Amino acid sequence: MKALVIGASAGLGRALAQQLGASGHELYLVASDQRDLLPLAQDLSLRYGVTVHCAAIDLADLDPDALRHQVLEKMPSLSALFYVAGCAFNQDNGPVPAVVADRLLKVNFTSGARIINAFLDHLDAQPRGLVVGIGAVAAVRARGDNMIYAAAKRGLEFYCAALRHRYNRRPLTVQFYRVGYMLTSMLGGSETPLPAAAPEKIAAHIVAHLEDDFGMRHLPGWWYWVCLVLKLLPWTIFKRLSLEAPGR
């Protein structure tokens, strides 16, 4: 498999890149900072002997067609796209400056949709194309925390669900994961009301199920039940809940 990982330099994206590299897949890594990407690319190619390309791109200032051209030039038989990028800000619980709202929407949703859209024809033409979107449990039910973040992640989730419907008779597989709290810099070391998972464990699950056609899954799996309860809670109870932690 030849895989493009968007948001590869840290957290789940980096863990995914490591596990895909360890499985021998050729990689194209995209993140915002070359200082993080180059060491990761060097590490993966040295440890696992795989070819790793990388490009530093700010997802808030994106030209998807240029990215498509750039990636396919290096990796003409690209067969999988992982959109892992995400960002959250503590102040996302009320009015935020326009620039913050813009970044939250772009990184968590619109850039994802635009990148996937740019590669769709190419991936659909592959014998076994794969699109993997990463969402968050914060998008299960609207709350007063991480408002724009959750709305954007819900948008990505909706777009991936639509893609799955559109391509259900094609070889292209679309997977979407709603991921619970993870031990990444997005949490910033803060306490979470429910256990946070190591990104390496989440990545291992994703890599182990690349062939599966399941639509959407929760990771870790027990989040399915938590999300179900959250969805079913009557409004009179739900409005009193405050899960004070960043989105993932």
Added chain:
Amino acid sequence: MSESSRGPLRHFTCVGAYERCQAACMEPDRYRALLALPANKPVIAMGAGLSLAGAGFSPDALTVDMRHFNRILDLDQNGMTLHVEAGATLASLFPFLADRGLMIAVQPGHPGITIGGCIAGNIHGKNQYRIGTFADLVEGIRLFHPAHGILDLDRQRHADVFELTVGGCGLTGILLSARIRLHPEAGRSCLVRHTPVAGMQEAVQQMKGQQQHEDFMYSWHDVTPFGGSSGKGFLVSGRFVSGTHERNGWRNHPPLNHASPWPLPVFNGLTLPIINGIYRRLKQGYAGTEDLFTSLFPFAIMPSYFHAYGPRGFIEHQVLIPDAHIIDYLERFLALAHDFRQSFGMVSLKRFRGERKLLRYSGDGFSVGLHLPATPKAIRFLAQLDEIDTQFNGIANIIKDSRLSASVVAAQFPEYVQFRERLATFDPGRIFTSMLSRRLAL
């Protein structure tokens, strides 16, 4: 991404648990976050957090956890050098290098230690006499200091800062990466032999005769009433041999969660003599083949050893005594241990060779290593032992002993003042600070 530069509070404890505190912590996973540290706030870097002293935390300083900066940047197989980020652990590098017939020749007791920790502590392995300390393997360092930016250090460029950084307990800045000299892998297995000795003095004599011929050598002693007045024990010698070994120790070793000791001290004044006696009888005369990883990292397979000291923890005291004084020193040490009826979890000897420099634990002589339950009696015993150490021209290992005082270190290290002055010249604001540096007034 969280945008705050000072993270939440976390409880930190050294491996012996004697030095501990609550401090702010950040765990950057991107260079952007790391390089945005302010130049006017106290800070200290932490690798794996496996130091035996409080070298990676201080109540007033932000601890920067470097675990995510653990990538291999380059391997020059012809030049035998590895360029690696400072947060990489020895355990993560071991299989990568072994697959290419290479190894890092100086390995401390636990594989979870990071490259940055090895450099900042100038650690030694089990054959310092033949191989040297970690300082001898470091060819270059990339260091970050908020006031100076990123500096590339080696023995030519910024040589002064390079010298301060190797064995400098992380007080010159944050180690980003290092170029390490490699050795050909000596073998996949190790022939280990335990030779009984009647006492510590005999171990010294035997080491003097045999050290040259072994790939590693140290001794273990039972300094309890069961071990006699001279500390019966055995010499542990190892020779690396080629061929493969079935056990993959590096794959199976459990993590060391030293912050969760057992609720009761199983190692105490009553049990340690019995445990030492049983251990000596079981282990003396042992000979067998071990896989390389297990022989290099004996503590990796038994993390419960550290937990067994209970919530009070333990203190490691290590002192390097010159060859000329070692026999007389051991006599005084054994007499003091007898007078105090002091119990030890471990007493060990290693032979050293090299130059004394700044605050590094290096020089010619014999290293005497002790593990003691951190009881008030043990603290009194060590205070008296500090005086004997100083009297015999010994130097203590500051990265291991979590209760050493500034006055003792100043008395033992001729270049103590020079280290402080050179550090202050490089960093007048002295923003890199830890419990260790405060205790030693560095």
